[in-house]
Amino acid sequence: MLNRKEAPAQHPIEDITLIHPEELTFDNGLKVFVFRSDDQELIKAEFIFQNLFASPENPLLNTCLSSMLKEGTELRTSAQIAEDIDFYGAYLVPEYSYDHTALTLYSLRKYFADVVPVAQDVLKNSIIPEAELVTFVRNNKQTLQVSMRKNDYVARKLFYNHIFGETRYGVTPSEENYNSLNREDLFALYRKQIQPQNCTLILSGGVTEDVLAVIRDLFVTDWDNNDTLTLSTVPEVPAFEPKEFVEEREDALQSALRLGMPCVNRTHVDFPALQFVNTLFGGYFGSRLMRNIREEKGYTYSIGSAIASLQHGGFFTIASEVGVEVTQNTLDEIKKEFDVLRQELAPNEEVELVRNYILGSALGSLESIFSHADKFKSVYFYGLDLDYYKRYNKVIRNMTAEHVQEIALQYFDFEKMLKVVVGKK
Numbered sequence: 414m415l416n417r418k419e420a421p422a423q424h425p426i427e428d429i430t431l432i433h434p435e436e437l438t439f440d441n442g443l444k445v446f447v448f449r450s451d452d453q454e455l456i457k458a459e460f461i462f463q464n465l466f467a468s469p470e471n472p473l474l475n476t477c478l479s480s481m482l483k484e485g486t487e488l489r490t491s492a493q494i495a496e497d498i499d500f501y502g503a504y505l506v507p508e509y510s511y512d513h514t515a516l517t518l519y520s521l522r523k524y525f526a527d528v529v530p531v532a533q534d535v536l537k538n539s540i541i542p543e544a545e546l547v548t549f550v551r552n553n554k555q556t557l558q559v560s561m562r563k564n565d566y567v568a569r570k571l572f573y574n575h576i577f578g579e580t581r582y583g584v585t586p587s588e589e590n591y592n593s594l595n596r597e598d599l600f601a602l603y604r605k606q607i608q609p610q611n612c613t614l615i616l617s618g619g620v621t622e623d624v625l626a627v628i629r630d631l632f633v634t635d636w637d638n639n640d641t642l643t644l645s646t647v648p649e650v651p652a653f654e655p656k657e658f659v660e661e662r663e664d665a666l667q668s669a670l671r672l673g674m675p676c677v678n679r680t681h682v683d684f685p686a687l688q689f690v691n692t693l694f695g696g697y698f699g700s701r702l703m704r705n706i707r708e709e710k711g712y713t714y715s716i717g718s719a720i721a722s723l724q725h726g727g728f729f730t731i732a733s734e735v736g737v738e739v740t741q742n743t744l745d746e747i748k749k750e751f752d753v754l755r756q757e758l759a760p761n762e763e764v765e766l767v768r769n770y771i772l773g774s775a776l777g778s779l780e781s782i783f784s785h786a787d788k789f790k791s792v793y794f795y796g797l798d799l800d801y802y803k804r805y806n807k808v809i810r811n812m813t814a815e816h817v818q819e820i821a822l823q824y825f826d827f828e829k830m831l832k833v834v835v836g837k838k
Contacts, residue, residue, distance in 0.1 A: 426772040429806060431799050432785040434615075437625075439633040442610025442642075446789065447625070448617035450782035456525050456618040457783055458518040458628075459790075460536060463644065464511070464581070465606045470648060472511070472581040473590045474602050477549060479509035481599060482516060482607075484545035486538040491545060494531060503528045505535070511581050512724040513794065514606065522619040526627050533631045536607055541599045550591045557588060564662065564669035564835040565734055571658050571833045572671040576728055580648035608638045613793075617786035647725050650675070657832040668740040668836030672747065673730035674829055678722040679795050683820065685808035690820045691720045693767045694754055695731060701750050702731070710746060712739045724794060729824070737837035744832070751827040758814040771809050775802075 434446040464475045483505060484491045498505045503520040505528075518532045560566040570585045577583030609632065616628070653675050677684055688696070695702035695718030702716045716733035735743045778784055792801045 426769070426776055428803060429772075429776055429779065431779070431788055431802060432782065433799060434786070434789060439609070439629075441633055441636060441638060442608075443612050443614060443632055443636070445614045445616060445628065446786075446793075447620050448615070448782050448786045448789070449620045450618060453619040453782055454522055456518075456520050456522050456616065456620060456624065457786070458520075458529065458532070459515055459615040459617075459786075460517070460532070461513050461515045461613045461615065461790075461794075462606050462611050464514055465602065465611075465644070466581055466646075466648075468646070469579055470581045470584065471590070472584055473586045473594065474598060475514055475581075475606075476509050476586075477546075477594055478541075478599055478602055478606070479507045479514045480549055481541050481546060482507050482535050482539050482603075484549075485540055485542040486534045487540060488534055488538060489531070491542075494535065497531050498528060501528050505532060522621070522624065525624055529627060530631060533636065537636060539603060539607070541596050541603060543596050546594065546596055546599070550594055553586070554588055554591050557586060557591070564665060564667060565732075567660060568669035568671040568732075568833045568835040571660070571835070572673065572730070572831065575656065575658070575831055575833075576650075576653060576673070576675055577648070577726070578651040580650055582648065582650070582723060582726065604639045605643070608640070608642070609633075609636050610638050610642050615786050615790060617783050650726060653831075655829050655831055658834070659838050660835045661838070662836055665737055665836035667734045668737050668834055668838065670733045670735065670740070670743065671730065671833040672830045673728055674831060676720060676727045676729040676824065678724075678727035679792065679801075680797065683824075684720075684722070685805040686812065686816060686820050687824055688720055689767060689771065689809055689812050690754070690817050690825065691718055691729070692771055693759065693763065693817065694718055694750065694821075694825065696720075697767075697770060699766070699770075701754070702747070705750060706733070706735075706743060706746050710739075710742070712736065712743050712746070716743075722795075731830075740834060740836065740838045744834075748827045751825055754821045754825055755818065757818075759817045761814060764812060764814055764817060768809055768812060772806065775806070 432448060434448050437445040437447065483494050501520065501524040503518065503524065506517045508515040508517060516532060516536060518529060520528045573585065574583045655674065677687065692700065694700060695716065702718060706712050706716050707714065713733045713735045718729065718731045721728050721730065731747065733743065788802065789799060792798065
């Protein structure tokens with residue numbers, strides 16, 4: 414008979430098997446990776462472009478370009494693009510990150526040949542209409558005015574700018590930046606960046622030979638490069654100096670906290686162990702920061718830490734919003750948790766719990782063929798392959814309390830953190 418007073422037995426998670434893609438490269442430079450699932454009716458087509466930057470870097474151009482791609486072509490207005498996509502129940506979504514711009518199409522397989530020409534039209538023939546650009550600028554200036562009244566937004570802005578300076582990772586838009594946007598600069602960037610030799614296409618789902626034939630016709634035979642591709646240089650990040658920034662706001666009821674420092678990214682050998690220690694420290698609901706500052710002290714509804722990996726760098730960060738009357742108390746408790754992490758060995762039970770959480774989360778995330786494509790995407794643009802996950806899982810399985818402390822001593826030092834407070838201290 415089932416004894417409900419005893420927890421179920423734990424079973425170690427072994428290697429996680431990932432699906433490897435088919436790789437195709439065409440004469441126009443387009444690189445295609447295909448993840449097939451014969452029983453899947455949905456197709457996801459991600460056209461991913463490396464962001465190009467002039468000097469000095471102006472990431473707002475790339476952000477704006479991503480948003481403006483669907484706003485009109487030589488053949489279709491923005492309304493016609495939306496109508497042609499919606500008619501088939503498909504989605505066409507522009508996406509932007511620090512290092513890449515993407516256009517993602519979601520479509521049922523039976524309608525793929527009907528809707529993918531719209532994506533081709535957007536990528537080949539966008540005109541960046543002046544009227545839509547004016548609307549984009551107006552709307553985003555209004556959004557920025559609202560955001561600048563939010564403590565957490567201002568804390569983020571100060572944090573990124575101090576760590577990464579005037580680079581794609583550190584610059585956040587101002588009203589002056591929006592006012593300086595013009596169609597000529599955007600269209601020039603579009604011509605340079607949105608071309609097949611700068612594109613990686615990740616196809617996943619119910620991909621058949623007929624689907625690939627459509628891709629060849631539209632994006633190989635009928636998609637030429639506009640210009641010689643000139644890749645961006647590596648951003649010049651300033652030397653980091655740990656400081657404390659306090660922006661007092663008289664009417665604040667809460668203080669936004671941001672702490673952190675530059676860190677290694679996914680290509681570094683210590684990254685898996687660093688993610689393990691971060692998870693234990695503040696990376697999930699049962700972490701030390703959550704147990705102390707949320708559950709025991711009641712200072713906040715949420716606090717967490719993260720290791721962010723960028724193509725040309727990375728950073729560690731802690732973020733929370735707390736009542737203004739406990740701002741200093743919260744900083745003191747965060748410091749205590751850093752000290753405990755560095756000075757005391759973690760209990761074996763806690764190490765085992767975090768190990769099972771990380772491996773279980775990795776296993777649970779592979780629920781479909783699209784998840785396998787996402788795992789591939791997460792390493793491909795760092796010059797890594799899927800063997801990375803074997804090495805990653807091996808490190809996680811072999812983590813010990815001693816290794817946790819070793820990583821903490823190397824990377825987790827409260828005195829070396831940038832500390833940003835917006836509200837009251």
